[in-house]
Amino acid sequence: MKNVLAVVYRDALIRLTSLMWLFFDMAVPLLYLLMFGVGFNRAVGMGVISNGVSVSYNDFFLAGVLSMSCFGSAINQAYGFFVDRDNGIFYEFLTYPMTRGEFLFGKMIFQCAMSLVQTALTVTAAVFLLHIKISLPMLPLTVLAVMAGIAGWFFALSVVAFKIRRNDTFNTFINVAYFVLMFVSSMFYPLDAIPVWLKFISYANPLTWHTDVLRYLTIGVGNQQTILLEAAGFTIFLIASFLFAQQALKKAA
Numbered sequence: 001m002k003n004v005l006a007v008v009y010r011d012a013l014i015r016l017t018s019l020m021w022l023f024f025d026m027a028v029p030l031l032y033l034l035m036f037g038v039g040f041n042r043a044v045g046m047g048v049i050s051n052g053v054s055v056s057y058n059d060f061f062l063a064g065v066l067s068m069s070c071f072g073s074a075i076n077q078a079y080g081f082f083v084d085r086d087n088g089i090f091y092e093f094l095t096y097p098m099t100r101g102e103f104l105f106g107k108m109i110f111q112c113a114m115s116l117v118q119t120a121l122t123v124t125a126a127v128f129l130l131h132i133k134i135s136l137p138m139l140p141l142t143v144l145a146v147m148a149g150i151a152g153w154f155f156a157l158s159v160v161a162f163k164i165r166r167n168d169t170f171n172t173f174i175n176v177a178y179f180v181l182m183f184v185s186s187m188f189y190p191l192d193a194i195p196v197w198l199k200f201i202s203y204a205n206p207l208t209w210h211t212d213v214l215r216y217l218t219i220g221v222g223n224q225q226t227i228l229l230e231a232a233g234f235t236i237f238l239i240a241s242f243l244f245a246q247q248a249l250k251k252a253a
Helices: 002-016 019-044 057-087 089-093 100-128 136-163 167-183 196-203 206-219 224-250
Strands: 048-050 053-055
Touching: 002 100, 019 057, 019 100, 048 057, 053 057, 057 089, 057 100, 057 136, 057 167, 057 206, 100 136, 100 224, 136 167, 136 206, 136 224, 206 224
Parallel strands: none
Antiparallel strands: 048 053
């Protein structure tokens, strides 16, 4: 556990020396919710229909913002491997008396701790500024789902970071993946009325699974059986990503 805490402490020091990066992690999800949410909420007027329930776009988009922030935070953390690789610290870490799992776990814990503050700010703004009625009994599960989302995407993107050596190639891949995964998901719009072929693709997307679970936990919209299947699917995705990341890290040297 000491090794894990050492990784957490190092990442905390790095983040505290870069206030712009810290601001990005904390404030950008909040800005997404206030700017895009309010704008689209006025544009759609009567709201959207999701799983047969009519909700305002602000309510619907909250889960999308939380899911988007998880993906974005995971990208930032995975990109840190390139910074460490460029200055040589990454390879020095691999010589330390710690397991590869402890190294990954420490970075994941730090990002999850950041997500607690991030989620608190976003949910507080949603309740007091946008008057979104969040299910308070489900709030602890919402926080756990956010942390699971960051962990799953961090491990998955770490595999990519370990496999790709060039910084520009990694950025290109991440930008394309980010664009495709976001817009082929339930993040911005309900999947009820989209073409069948696109719906099948969307339901194969882990970002859809995570967003749907968060939407059910925050505002209670969704089919319970489907949500349980999606939660199980994302749990498998998280575990598989961690195992692949461990193997990729062993070969990274």
